[in-house]
Amino acid sequence: MVSVTSGTGGHTESDLTALVRAAQDGDEDAFRLLYRQVQPGLLRYLRGMVGADAEDVASEAWLQITRDLRRFRDEGAGFRAWAAGIARHRALDHLRRRGRRPAATLSADALVDLPAAQDTADQAVQAAATRAAIELIATLPTDQAEAILLRVVVGLDARATAQVLGKRPGAVRTAAWRGLRRLAARLDPQTVRDGAIAPEPGLRPPTPTVRRLAAGE
């Protein structure tokens, strides 16, 4: 496993364990730190699931997390996976109430040049790039989008992701792999230029924004 620092999911599970125990004992500061470690990834995952309602669903999730925190027992996948499972159930409830998963569309935020955003210190550009990336992943079929988001932004491994999704690790790996290939194909300048991507179920044809991103303009 490569040591990676990232905006989300960068903290290892063992680091969280002490915070979780302290929070279970009522330590508010520990809970605060826990929230700051876990919330960004959860929110990004939820944004991919429920779009603009992600904040509301995240709040519901934290309400349940705080309520059930003392009952949390790590069964191997860790606190992040437990929290993600709660967030996922809240998201599914939300989608049941609201209808189905909202059609992911690339918003005006996506009009940012993703490759250039890597090299900028401009927070607004970085934030827009993050949002655009989540929206891009969210255009995938739900099982692929979920598998990728839980891995990439929540920071779970395949086993923990499988536990959250109630699937076998192999199935989760396959879904993420397919999703990544699909994204890569969409972003490939050759295929984007040629318009060679056949429309697949659940996948909208590349928008002008995606073409622009892929072309690196």
Place this chain on the structure above:
Amino acid sequence: MIRDDAREDEMSKPSPRRMDRKTAERLLDADPVALSQAGPLAAPLRAARGPVRHDEMAGEQLAVAAFRAAADLAPEPRPRRESMLKITLAKLLTVKAATVVAASGLGGVALAAGTGALPNPLVDPPARPATHAPAAPTATPSHPAGPADRAGASDGPSPSLVGLCKAYAAGAATNPGKASENPAFAELVEAAGGAGQVDDYCADAASEDRAHPTGAPSGAGRPTTRPTPNPRGGTTSRPDTPTTKRPGGVPTVTAPGAPTGSVPAATPRTPGR
């Protein structure tokens, strides 16, 4: 998709459509080498892990309020571990002191929390309840230990910094070098005066924290519902007790861009690029 699967073993050309499962796994794990070879796919994968933004933490006060409510409703505190007992007691004393401050109309942690004024190490200057402390000594003249408590709460390493130290130490043990880059530790790093000073700073903080009493009632699980037992001792041993200024090491400005901005750089910069 089916056509792609059939060509899966053709890996001679680095076409994204022939990405193999192993490569996919490495990309999902943010392997920098894999990302550097991922072409256009690298950008969204990196951006998805981009720096934490302020607005992503907007629900913190709500979550903390829920945490407090849940703690108040909890029937029985779980059996405390020895290691947690000490630090929790230290915090309880601070919270009680702050409650006294709040009750005497001088502000403090409780009020600050209620108004969303508690510092977020990612974005806010780590303003402590210390800003309310100067008036504290006159508030309860009949209670000599009180002012010291309040001053102590503001001048020693704050409970959150002590907690940060613990988390930092845990992080540094498992992943040396990584903890210092984590935005959650920005407050700690700044308070210490740099990533290289954190160990020393935390060693000092720990020695001061150890000076906290361990003989206080062990059942003190409800800070807000109990009176203020044993108000002395907990914080009077802190060195800077009488002063009400922030310690010099605690910065008044936390540039939001600095800690978060450094984070994504760790991922994209890969050897060979």
